[in-house]
Amino acid sequence: MQRSIVTKIADLMQVSNDAFLLAAPFESEPLPGQFVMLSFGDGRTDPFLPRPISIFDWEGGMLTLLIRVVGRGTLLMAHQAVGMPVRVTGPLGNSFPDEAGRVFFIGGGIGIAPLYYAAKRSHAKNKAFILGFRSAEESYLTDDYLKVADTHFVSDDGSLGVKLFPHEKLDALVKAGEKPDLVIACGPEKMMAAVHEVAKKHGIRDIHSLESRMGCGIGACLGCRVQMPGASVLVCKEGPVFDGSIFEEKK
Amino acid sequence: MTDLRVHISKTTLKNPILTASGTFGYGPEFEPYLDLNKLGGFCTKGISLEPRPGNPGIRIVETASGMLNSIGLENCGSRVFLDETMPKIAHYDTAIIVNFYAYSEDDFVKLAAVLSENPRIDALEMNLSCPNVKQGGSAFGADPKLIESLTAAVRKVTAKTLIVKLSPNVADITLTARAAEAGGADAVSLINTLVGTAVDRRTRRFILGNKVGGLSGPAIKPVALRMVWQTAKAVKIPVIGMGGIATLGDVLDFLIVGARAVQVGSANFVDPGIAQTLAEGLDRYLAERQETIDQLIGSVQE
Numbered sequence: 001m002q003r004s005i006v007t008k009i010a011d012l013m014q015v016s017n018d019a020f021l022l023a024a025p026f027e028s029e030p031l032p033g034q035f036v037m038l039s040f041g042d043g044r045t046d047p048f049l050p051r052p053i054s055i056f057d058w059e060g061g062m063l064t065l066l067i068r069v070v071g072r073g074t075l076l077m078a079h080q081a082v083g084m085p086v087r088v089t090g091p092l093g094n095s096f097p098d099e100a101g102r103v104f105f106i107g108g109g110i111g112i113a114p115l116y117y118a119a120k121r122s123h124a125k126n127k128a129f130i131l132g133f134r135s136a137e138e139s140y141l142t143d144d145y146l147k148v149a150d151t152h153f154v155s156d157d158g159s160l161g162v163k164l165f166p167h168e169k170l171d172a173l174v175k176a177g178e179k180p181d182l183v184i185a186c187g188p189e190k191m192m193a194a195v196h197e198v199a200k201k202h203g204i205r206d207i208h209s210l211e212s213r214m215g216c217g218i219g220a221c222l223g224c225r226v227q228m229p230g231a232s233v234l235v236c237k238e239g240p241v242f243d244g245s246i247f248e249e250k251k
Numbered sequence: 252m253t254d255l256r257v258h259i260s261k262t263t264l265k266n267p268i269l270t271a272s273g274t275f276g277y278g279p280e281f282e283p284y285l286d287l288n289k290l291g292g293f294c295t296k297g298i299s300l301e302p303r304p305g306n307p308g309i310r311i312v313e314t315a316s317g318m319l320n321s322i323g324l325e326n327c328g329s330r331v332f333l334d335e336t337m338p339k340i341a342h343y344d345t346a347i348i349v350n351f352y353a354y355s356e357d358d359f360v361k362l363a364a365v366l367s368e369n370p371r372i373d374a375l376e377m378n379l380s381c382p383n384v385k386q387g388g389s390a391f392g393a394d395p396k397l398i399e400s401l402t403a404a405v406r407k408v409t410a411k412t413l414i415v416k417l418s419p420n421v422a423d424i425t426l427t428a429r430a431a432e433a434g435g436a437d438a439v440s441l442i443n444t445l446v447g448t449a450v451d452r453r454t455r456r457f458i459l460g461n462k463v464g465g466l467s468g469p470a471i472k473p474v475a476l477r478m479v480w481q482t483a484k485a486v487k488i489p490v491i492g493m494g495g496i497a498t499l500g501d502v503l504d505f506l507i508v509g510a511r512a513v514q515v516g517s518a519n520f521v522d523p524g525i526a527q528t529l530a531e532g533l534d535r536y537l538a539e540r541q542e543t544i545d546q547l548i549g550s551v552q553e
Contacts (some may be wrong), residue, residue, distance in 0.1 A: 002283035004523050016389035039521055045316040045469040045497060073313070089284075089523060215311045215318065216520035218284075222296075222322050223311035232304065242310055 001028050002218075004089035006041035009082050010062065016140040018069045018159055019110065020078050022086075023057065026063035030055050030091030032118035033184075033209060033241045035219040037092065038065065038077070041085030047073040050089065052138055052214045052236070054114035054186070054226075063088065066141070068110035092217050093240045096207060101181035104125040104173070105149070106166050107189025109133065112145070118184060119148045128152060128178075130169045132187065136160035167194035174202045182207065196244040206244035210235050253537040255530070255544050257291070257511050259489050260437035262373050262412040264291035264346055264512055267544065268530040270299050271493050271516035272350035272376060272416075273322065274467075275526075277332075278340045284523035289510060289530055292346025295332070297378050300362050302328030308460015315496070317468025319447050320515055324352060329365055341371045348414065351505055354376035360404050367409040375411050377402070377436075379427075380418030380443035392393040392418035392443075395430035402434025403406035404513050414491065417441040417482075419471075424478045425485035432486045440491035440514065441482060442475045459461065469495040476504055483509025483549065497521070499532035509549040 011023035015052035026036070030056075039050035051073055054068035069075050080086070096118050103124035105115040112131050119127055129151040133139040136159035145151050153161025154169050162169070170183065179202060185195045186209040199206035210228075212235040219237035226235060230246040233239060255266035255393045270281075272294035276289060287293065305325025312319050327336065329351075333348060340347060349372050353359040359377065366375055380392040391397050402415055415431035419442035428439045444465025449458045457463075475494020483490045487535070492510030496502060497518040505513045522528070537544060 002340070004284050026485050046532055047313060048316055048468050048517075048521065049311075049313050051316055077450070089524065213309060213311055215517070216274075217521070218276075218280050218523060220274060220280045220523075221311065221320070221517075222305060223320060224326070225305065225310065227307055 002090060002092065003028055006085050006087050009080055009084050009086055010026065010225070012078075014078070015066070016138060019066065019140050020069070021064055021066055022077070023062055023063055023064045024086055024088060026058070026088050026090075028091055028172035029063050030058050030063075030117075032121045033096035033114055034091040034093050035114075035217070035240060036063070036065070036088050036090030037214070039087045040077070040080075041087040050087065050217065052211075053216055054209065054240075055091065055117055056113050057117050057120070066110070066113040066116075067220065075121065089217060090135055093236060094238075096184050096209075097182065098123050099182040100125060102178070104128055104130055104170060104180045104183045105245060106130045106170060106185040106187070107132065107184055108166055108191040111185075111187030111191070111209070112141075113187055115184065116141075116145060116148060117240045120155065121199055130166050130173075132166040133160055133193070166191055167197055167198045170195060174198070174204070180204055185209070193247045196247040199244055206243055208244060209240045210242055211240070212236075253534050253544070255291075255534060255537070257544060259374065259414070259491070259511060260412045262346055262369070266291040266530045266533065267332050267506065267510075267512035268526055268533065269294060269346075269348065269491065269512055269514045270519055270526050271514035272378070273320075274516045274519045277422075278338050278343065281519070281523050285527035288344040289527045290345050291530070292348050292373065293515065294348040294350045294376055295328050297350040297352050298303070298326050298329050298362070298366070299324065300329050300358050300465050302326065302331065303526060304459045309458055310459045310460065312464070314447070314466065314468075315470055315548035317466055317470035319459060319464035319466050320444070321450055321459045321464035323461060329362055333365070333369055337369055337371060346373040347371060348374045348376050350376040350378050350416070356401055356404055359401060360408055364408040367411050372385045372411060374414055375409060376414040376416050376440060376540050377405060378416050378443070380416055380420070392427070393421050395426045398427055398430040399434040402431050402436050406435035412437045414438045414440050416443055418443050419474060419478055419494075422445050425481050428482045428486050428490075432488050436488060438491055438511070439482060439486065439491040439509060440493065442471070442478050442494045445471055447472065467495070469497050471495045472501060476508060479505055497525070499529055499536065502529050502533055503536065503547070506548050507551045509551070
């Protein structure tokens with residue numbers, strides 16, 4: 001059930017230079033791939049708008065969000081403390097498909113956030129992460145992901161895992177005989193487009209989670225519409241999860 | 252429960268809390284978060300004769316205690332609205348106010364006539380003030396003569412309660428308000444958003460795809476409150492006030508300076524249940540003070 005409530009921060013933990021985990025009680029159980037709108041719950045009007053945040057985990061009524069500091073709003077949120085009120089609206093949007101066979105969860109940077117819960121809930125017989133970071137120093141939560149599934153780390157400088165881009169790792173795994181039935185990707189748009197190219201080449205179904213600026217998250221403001229190569233989409237309502245064909249020019 | 256009813260011409264609102272066009276979708280989007288039947292009414296997303304895709308590029312940006320938007324009046328068009336959307340919202344026990352706009356007098360008239368055929372629609376809100384469409388509303392929104400003739404032309408084809416939504420991007424809003432009154436409007440609503448912009452100093456580009464957008468949110472409340480106060484003194488028809496309403500205190504302020512009803516706008520994005528919270532808060536406030544809504548409205552001491 002969707003709801004909008006003021007809840008209190010139960011845990012706040014910095015996991016890297018610019019990323020933190022925020023946990024708060026939230027009863028509605030989300031589906032993997034859904035997101036929430038998060039704002040300050042103390043009545044302040046600056047920052048004004050809520051931020052769309054993907055769901056890192058949900059367990060027994062406790063919602064955990066993995067947030068990267070990208071601007072003033074997320075910086076101020078990172079400086080909150082346990083016990084401070086936050087408003088959470090959700091869970092919102094559509095969800096990742098489940099698949100019984102082999103599934104790869106491919107994330108780049110903060111795009112890894114929704115993949116933890118997705119993999120945890122996945123019924124795939126065989127699941128693995130491909131997680132890309134700039135460097136070992138800028139990586140986070142690597143042990144947590146390892147607990148959920150086999151994890152292939154890649155990094156821009158080779159300081160973590162191998163020096164490859166996530167889509168190159170996917171290609172290598174397929175060529176090594178580990179062709180998945182489904183890939184679920186979230187990260188920079190360029191990364192997702194590259195993953196799509198590889199998936200398409202090998203005839204693999206690929207699903208992606210898009211990001212957009214949002215005002216409301218519930219389809220009211222129409223602020224999050226983005227023009228993708230394949231279609232113009234309202235990310236909050238029609239997504240955030242889309243088929244890889246969205247990266248292909250519409251003919 | 253206090254009697255919170257207010258009258259906008261022949262339309263009776265069960266309470267003065269409305270939601271503003273463009274911030275409340277077509278209504279059903281908010282069903283998980285509030286009981287629409289507890290609102291005085293809601294204004295739909297602005298409807299045009301034909302569907303419109305809206306503006307490309309980035310459409311919203313946060314500003315200090317507010318936001319800029321350049322959605323560009325994306326909407327499903329009058330045909331889809333009447334045939335598909337209206338049946339989904341007709342059952343709500345609250346006033347349905349359809350916001351509409353066009354690019355020419357002919358189209359304003361055509362659209363008002365088509366919408367007026369639907370018996371469930373309680374009122375029409377004519378948008379003369381969207382800052383986000385090039386040939387659009389705001390071309391009409393600053394010229395009192397045009398407002399009067401356009402209002403008169405629309406008045407001829409509709410028996411519905413006709414509200415003219417005014418732009419704050421004018422030198423003297425009482426002139427445009429009086430023009431709407433002279434043209435036969437049943438009420439005026441104000442303020443629409445203030446035109447603003449934001450730049451990305453790193454890339455030295457405008458943030459919004461449309462370069463400029465409409466500023467809304469608590470940042471604009473003092474400007475809105477002043478304009479509503481001036482307008483309420485200048486016209487005899489009811490004034491519907493809006494601009495940055497986010498708390499019960501804001502609602503009270505607008506009513507005190509003379510607004511007959513208020514519209515909650517971008518605060519719906521922050522708390523999608525806020526309109527009901529405000530209606531209930533107003534009820535409690537008046538009950539505690541044993542004051543009537545009519546005593547509250549326009550009670551500012553000058």
